[in-house]
Amino acid sequence: MELNGLDLKYPAVLSLGVLVALALAFAVYRMMSSRSARGAAAVANSTALTELPEYRRALFLHRVRMAVLALSAVLLGGGALVGAARPLDTAIDKPQTRSRDIMLCLDISGSMAAYDATLVATFKSLVKSFEGERIGLVIFNSSAATVFPLTDDYDFINDELDTATKALSGDPDLDSFFAGTFNGRGTSLIGDGLATCVSSFDKVDLQRARSVVFATDNHLAGRPIIDVDEAGELAKAKGVRVYGLNPEEDGPDDEALEMREVVTGTGGRYYAMSDQSAIRGIVDSVQAQEATLIDAASRSLYSDNPTLPIALAGVGLLGVVGASRRWVS
Structure with a gap:
């Protein structure tokens, strides 16, 4: 300044x-x-x-x-x-932002209902660890919807995550939170959700570090337009790293193994939700990606x-x- x-x-x-x-x-x-x-007068x-x-x-x-x-x-x-x-x-004032973008991607299908509020709390913990990065949130079930696009307004981000917690905890006044997530056939269309998150990054002509934190149990129930393997290839093609959070893994199974292969194939990492090192591991991995400071638009401050x-x-x-x-x- x-x-x-x-x-x-x-x-x-x-x-x-x-x-x-x-x-x-x-x-x-x-x-x-x-x-x-x-009024002047002569005086002798x-x-x-x-x-x-x-x-x-x-x-x-x-x-x-x-x-x-x-x-x-x-x-x-x-x-x-x-x-x-x-x-x-x-x-x-000449603010600067870091050239890292992070898209939070949350599966809100029925099989995830018991975990979603906890996952949003995990997202909030992740947000507290970042400073200057742009963050967005996409939720998906049979179709995906953007809750908020990429932004570095952290007060707004935390307010939106608080609203998400209330909605996912069953607040009847917040049914509109789920608008746009039931437009497809089936439920929990994992590949479509991941593809939407990967495609939600803007400024594609600029060199930026882009990451998706992908929270799902990978329980597919329907016929997606894009399967999860294709979505992983799309992420690789766009240079997006995917970090997986699986809240239901209780041992190696086919769905967990498939999810692990997809996210590690993008250069990201896979975590079970029960892994105590998950949050720190994701934060460290995202921050390890090279980022440069970018000058934002100048603004005049008056007092x-x-x-x-x-x-x-x-x-x-x-x-x-x-x-x-x-x-x-």
Whole structure:
């Protein structure tokens, strides 16, 4: 972030105030000049009086006090005008993001119902370990739906994952969370879900590290458009690494072995949900992928800075009060 100096929110107020002040000053000057010309009267033998040292000292002090009073009034009025114009400190923020994208991919079919809320909590633990990476969420059953696209707004991500937890825990007010996931034939179409997640990455023309965290039991129940092996080949072709999380593995079985082969074939790793090292392993693997810092769009940040008008008005007020009291005495 770099400072860009002092700015005014309402510069027209200052310009208009200066014009009004000049007009008032001219009107006061003309009025005083006219009054002085009409009120002047010759006094005989006054030279001896005006030559007295006491008179000269009193006249000098009078002029000094009037000058101080006028200058203080200018400072007080100027401070008020500058304050009304709202002085602002301007800073240019140049945020940077890491060139890593992570798509969270969650199977919400019936066989996963007992695990989904726990898996979302696992996703939240993963999110806490990242900083600057873009993260998105896709859910799938007989068809896939994007819950939120890739973003680095971590407050938004956590809010959406909280909503997902409530929906997957059976909150009847959040049935809309599942919209778009029942448009196919069958349930738990694993290959279609993975293919959708792999195809959800944007900026395909840029060199970025792309990963999918794929949570499923790999229990297929239907006829997918793309089977899981084809989805794995698609991930390899797009340079996407898939990290598998299987919540139901209780030993080697054909479905677990197939899932392991698919994810490891993309350069990713396979974990049973019961594996205590799963979260740390996924985070370390994702962060081990080379990433560069990318400058995001610059933005101007403004904050009120009333120091100058307060200082001007304070000095002016002290001068007015001081000069007026001495003049009265």
